[in-house]
Amino acid sequence: MSFQTFVLAAGGASFLLGLLFGALSGQTLLRILLFSGTMAGLLFSVRAIRRTISRQSASALQNPLTIKAQGLFDDLFDPMLNGLIRLLREKNEVSGRLAEVASRFEGVLEHMVEGVAVTSPNAQILLVNAAFERILEVSSTEAVGSRLGLVIRDVAIHQLVEEVFRTRAKVVREIEFSGAGKKKTLNVVATVSETKDGSGKSYGIFLFYDMTTIRGLERMRKDFVANVSHEIRTPLTSIRGYAEALTDGALSDPELSRKFLGIISDQADRLSRMVNDLLELSRLESGTVELRLGKIDLGVQVDRMREVFSSRLEDRQMQLKTDFPRPFHYVSDESLIELVLTNLLDNAVKYSPPGREIRIQARQKEGMVTVGVVDNGPGIPREELPRVFERFYRVDRSRSSSVSGTGLGLSIVRHVATILKGRVEIRSESGEGTTVLLHLPQKGLPTSILPSNL
Numbered sequence: 001m002s003f004q005t006f007v008l009a010a011g012g013a014s015f016l017l018g019l020l021f022g023a024l025s026g027q028t029l030l031r032i033l034l035f036s037g038t039m040a041g042l043l044f045s046v047r048a049i050r051r052t053i054s055r056q057s058a059s060a061l062q063n064p065l066t067i068k069a070q071g072l073f074d075d076l077f078d079p080m081l082n083g084l085i086r087l088l089r090e091k092n093e094v095s096g097r098l099a100e101v102a103s104r105f106e107g108v109l110e111h112m113v114e115g116v117a118v119t120s121p122n123a124q125i126l127l128v129n130a131a132f133e134r135i136l137e138v139s140s141t142e143a144v145g146s147r148l149g150l151v152i153r154d155v156a157i158h159q160l161v162e163e164v165f166r167t168r169a170k171v172v173r174e175i176e177f178s179g180a181g182k183k184k185t186l187n188v189v190a191t192v193s194e195t196k197d198g199s200g201k202s203y204g205i206f207l208f209y210d211m212t213t214i215r216g217l218e219r220m221r222k223d224f225v226a227n228v229s230h231e232i233r234t235p236l237t238s239i240r241g242y243a244e245a246l247t248d249g250a251l252s253d254p255e256l257s258r259k260f261l262g263i264i265s266d267q268a269d270r271l272s273r274m275v276n277d278l279l280e281l282s283r284l285e286s287g288t289v290e291l292r293l294g295k296i297d298l299g300v301q302v303d304r305m306r307e308v309f310s311s312r313l314e315d316r317q318m319q320l321k322t323d324f325p326r327p328f329h330y331v332s333d334e335s336l337i338e339l340v341l342t343n344l345l346d347n348a349v350k351y352s353p354p355g356r357e358i359r360i361q362a363r364q365k366e367g368m369v370t371v372g373v374v375d376n377g378p379g380i381p382r383e384e385l386p387r388v389f390e391r392f393y394r395v396d397r398s399r400s401s402s403v404s405g406t407g408l409g410l411s412i413v414r415h416v417a418t419i420l421k422g423r424v425e426i427r428s429e430s431g432e433g434t435t436v437l438l439h440l441p442q443k444g445l446p447t448s449i450l451p452s453n454l
């Protein structure tokens, strides 16, 4: 046995004895003595180990066989060293696997459509994902650390939190509240459950599925059905009423009969126009409209429209003027542009008082062509302007009721503009006439059909 091995064994034994007696003894002085002995033993051991290692490596360099002479040292330390290395390797593997699981968890969380919030039992937010930030219009730095009830200021959320932690059962409920930005009302289906971690600590798991768009579309569909029913019922009631009046005796009065039959015919026209407009709108909305782009000469197109409107223009002593060079070539879908011009001219003719002038203007600038219809009619109050493109919307129904219409014309115009990747603009003020402009992009269209002037 070498000196080093002896010192090592002595140090180790003293260390163990120190531990044993120190634990058994109750006397402070003895404890101090034993502790000092232990520390001295440990110190010796460490120094001996260091010396042995440095000598071993030096002799290994000179003669590898001398290592064998250090048998006890190897026997004692190799398993310890190997064990330590294995432990470190396992720890590394475990932490590697943990990091992989954590990154996979984060990936799933960040790509979820549902907003996720993990909270403490008193609903303090511990973690949120990207969808949560988007749906609830709040950043994670604002959310984490706050109470969920402060992020979603709604009594429903308080009740939900309270219910989940009281009943410990999963709760699914749709809630409606205004978002943090307070710009819009949010419809969210919340699924809330409680979970426990390995140490038995409780957490609230909140899943939020955004239903705002779906609910908005449902509302629009309901409004639409209600509007159609209402709009159809009005002329139908009128037709039935006058038909009954005729059968009830008015038929014997030729003048009254003619008047009533005229009303019935007008109302039937109105119904048929409405059905046509609805069919047109549904065709445009279906997304199946096939674009037939081609080179159009606006002058030729306007001449055709003038013919269609000639009798109405004559009846109302109106002039249709043009304000664009001839020829004026551009690229678009001819039948869709005709649909737009028909609706805009129809409005200009029917809403303007007799004798007024209507103008069709066109400009071409920076890859855009703008075609517009200008009238000197009664105009539209500024506050009503944003609504005129809504389906069935008619400004001041009492004023419009004397003029037949469905309130669908400008909706059709806006749909066409969208289909042509352009936009529609309306400029008007009460008593100042109305200008409706259709802006059509000409860039990116097939060059084979692009006119030379574009």
Ligand SMILES: Nc1ncnc2c1ncn2[C@@H]1O[C@H](COP(=O)(O)OP(=O)(O)O)[C@@H](O)[C@H]1O
Pocket: 343, 347, 348, 351, 352, 375, 377, 378, 379, 380, 388, 393, 394, 395, 396, 400, 404, 405, 406, 407, 408, 409, 410, 411, 434
């Ligand atoms: N040129 C115009 N002058 C005055 N008001 C207009 C004009 N164009 C549209 N409006 C107003 O906008 C409303 C919506 O127009 P539109 O969608 O074409 O429906 P409709 O003509 O069938 O009533 C009309 O009811 C009318 O009140």
Ligand SMILES: [Mg+2]
Pocket: 343, 346, 347, 405, 406, 407, 408, 409, 410
């Ligand atoms: Mg109209």
